[in-house]
Amino acid sequence: MSRLSILSELWAFLRVRKKWWLLPIIIFLVLLGGLIILTQGSALAPFIYAIF
Numbered sequence: 001m002s003r004l005s006i007l008s009e010l011w012a013f014l015r016v017r018k019k020w021w022l023l024p025i026i027i028f029l030v031l032l033g034g035l036i037i038l039t040q041g042s043a044l045a046p047f048i049y050a051i052f
Contacts, residue, residue: 014023
């Protein structure tokens with residue numbers, strides 16, 4: 001299953017079921033995951049992890 005189909009299925013679920021309150025939560029989790037992945041090997045990692 002490709003990522004594009006997962007995203008399109010998620011969008012269809014949110015649209016049909018009117019679960020718009022899930023969208024900010026999903027966006028926050030994706031951004032947080034991206035931040036952790038990008039800073040894992042850098043010198044900023046101890047400061048990022050100290051925040052959480």
